[in-house]
Amino acid sequence: MRQLVHRPDPQDVFPTGLTRLTDSQFSVPAHWPRSHRFFAPVAGRYQDPLLIAETMRQATMLIAHAEFGVPLGDAFVMWELRYTSESERLVLGEDPWDITVDVSCSRIQRRGRSLGAMHLELLLHRHGTVLASGGGRISCSSAGAYRRLRGHRGATLDARIPLLPAVAPRTVGRTSEEDVVLAPAAAPDTWALRLDTRHPTLFSHPNDHVPGILLLEAARQAAQAASPGRTFLPTSIQADFLQYVELDRPCWIEARPVPADGTSPDGVHIRAVQNDRPAFTCTLRTPDLRQTGLSDARSHRS
Structure with a gap:
């Protein structure tokens, strides 16, 4: 899972699985910690809303690798990202933060056997209640194409x-x-x-x-x-x-x-x-x- 979401440290990995529903629809269970070293509670009361964005990003990468054949060495570009939620849905409470992300992919462009680009709509819910909704647009480049595009910047690594x-x-x-x-x-x-x-x-x-x-x-x-x-x-x-x-x-x-x-x-x-x-x-x-x-x-x- 860590490789598929590009996070080497387990405590930064939020998806816990993946289920294919149709050729373009998927369900991703995820877990949010009650306290994280970076995505820390806001005002001691609310989950950090940027967990929504990061979970969306990780779910997208997971699906792209596991379901659309994107090799691990390929590069992703996130062009657009949006979400909306409400403060009362982010109150920490006492229950564990196990959530489900419903993902619908559209305008899918293939690159050979891999993925070139797609749009996504994501719905995060918990305890039967919508936690957040959002979407985004990504594109993928092969490792070779990315090196040709960014080779002059490799020294900054x-x-x-x-x-x-x-x-x-x-x-x-x-x-x-x-x-x-x-x-x-x-x-x-x-x-x-x-x-x-x-x-x-x-x-x-x-x-x-x-x-x-x-x-x-x-x-x-x-x-x-x-x-x-x-x-x-x-x-x-x-x-x-x-x-x-x-x-x-x-x-x-x-x-x-x-x-x-x-x-x-x-x-x-x-x-x-x-x-x-x-x-x-x-x-x-x-x-x-x-x-x-x-x-x-x-x-x-x-």
Whole structure:
């Protein structure tokens, strides 16, 4: 299972099985820990919503390898990822966090006997109740094609990436500096992306570009920093991965507020800019948790 979800450490693996329902529909049981070294409880009360995104990513890779014949050495690109949930569905409670992910694949493009690209719709449920829904779009490249595309970046696999100074952990909803992925910058509501390639979860294996889950975490941390005095619980995310974010070039994370509309609470829009071009965009929305007395951003992580 670890190889199939690209996670070498068992504590970072969330799917526990896979069942084929039809040629394009699958069921993936998964387990979320009540406490994780990185995906830690929010405000001591809620499961980390980024577990939704990471479980979606792992379920997608599992299906691609096990059911669509993608060799283990091939490369994945996640172009789009979105999910929506509700805060009350993420309250920790006392029961184990055993969930089921229903996956429907569409617009499947084959590459020989393997997979070229596909869209996915995912439904996460627990105890008969929908926990979250979402979807995404991926493409796959053979190992050889990826080397031809990225061969000039192979040297960054072993390169020493300077570790920038971290912003204060509590301003981004973290308790430990080792989990902070933002560094101070001169412009308001702007930060430099901070990369610690020794991080056991964000860099669980050598990579020649910034992992997508790290970009999502940077978006969440920037949203929290741009929302002082409140706990930012990203119950909704819409992310677009526009190009590879390189490890050895500065990347700037920019935040601007997004007002509530008729169906969604307010949120924050994030851009990651590298070489003067947007490489990643993400809109995150949060419910107002101040009604529950969780207004102090310092309590974001227990």
